[in-house]
Amino acid sequence: MPGWMGAGRVYGQEVLVGWCVVIGGLALVGYGRSLAGVTRAQRMVRVPGRIVAVEEPAHDGRKGKGIPVLISFQDPSTGQEFTLPNKGGNELPIEVAWKGREIGILFRPGRPEDFSTTFDLEYGRHGVALPNFAVFLVYAALVTSAALTWGYQWALIGAGIPWTVVAGVASRHEIRLAKGRLARLTAAPAVPGRIVSVTRSVHTDQDGTLVSFAPVVSFTTREDTTVIGFCPFDVTNPSGSRGREVTVRYQPGDPAEFTLDLADTRRDLWGVVRFDLSVLLVGVAAVVAGLYLL
Structure with missing residues (x-):
């Protein structure tokens, strides 16, 4: 092997080791902060x-803002009640809404007016998303190092094993969800x-401008709850x-789970x-x- 190639490989190994040390150190700091309970996510106030x-979205308005609603919640530190509109900013857009629907609220201490919404108050509570990502980067560096040292087949094995595990867990989860939802909606x-408005999403890139439309449907459940939500799947034209009469199938225990076309739902889920x-x-x-090429 020419000397410059060997030197380049050694230098590459040193860079990878340095990468692992730095990123691994950041991961440890992140986990330490989580154990100490001082991450940003842990400092957030989480209340129901x-x-x-609920209002109907403006016809021809922007979908990204979600369904306009007023949300009521209490600041536990002061006991003060707040009733505020969802701002349609960085928080999770509310795509199905009805009066009385429960939703999670997150805000920084002393800043209840600057809140965000969530459907799962426990999600992200420990603030370890970035440390977990740092561990992934370290693992990727180790796989790269193994490939440089012993051959690219180790990259196939090192990348394929976690890929298979994660995809297997996700597939099992999706199959269970699809079966459950189809059974409930059937x-x-x-x-x-009735479709009460049609909102738009405009995407512009180097290839031009693409406009997509999102119809909003309103229906009243047999329990006399009026629900307004974005149609979960495409509708004709x-x-x-707007103004079209439709038939809606909904889950009585959770009207956010509804469909206008059971066949479309089945095709999309599967x-x-x-x-x-x-x-x-x-x-x-x-x-x-990778195993075959070893």
Whole structure:
């Protein structure tokens, strides 16, 4: 091997070691902060809230703002009640809403007016997302080092094993969700609904401007709850669908789970499952190929 190639490989190994030390150190700091309870996520105040008023999104408005609602919640440090509109900014957009729906509220201590919304108050509570990502980067560096030292087949094995594990868990989860949702919606009651507005999303890139339309449907459940939400799947001629009468199937225990077309729902859900399974097969193929080439 020419001397410059050997020197380059040694230098590359040193860079990878330095990368692992720095990123691994940052991960340890992050985990330490989490154990000490001082991460930003842990400092956030997390309280339950409730939607007290719902409006129809403006026709031809922007979808990204979600359904306009007023949310009521209490600041536990002062006991003060707040009733504020969702701002449609960085918080999770509310795509299905009804009066009385419970929703999680997050805000920094002393800043309840600057709140964000969530459907799971426990999600991200420990603030370890960045440390976990740092561990992934260290692992990627170790796999790269193994590939440089022993051959690219180790990259296939090192990348394929976690890929397969994660894809397998995700596929199992998606299959369980799809079966459960289809069973619930198949047995769900059907009620009349009406598309009350059509919002737009505009995406501009180097290839031009793409405009997509998102119809908003309103329906009243048999429990006399009026629900307003974005249609979960495409409807025929969405841009001209305002005022169209539709039939809605909804889950009585959770009206956020609804569909206008059971066949479309079935195709979409199983499409997600097929994609997850294809990702799983890629990981399996990488591991098998790596073992074969050893």
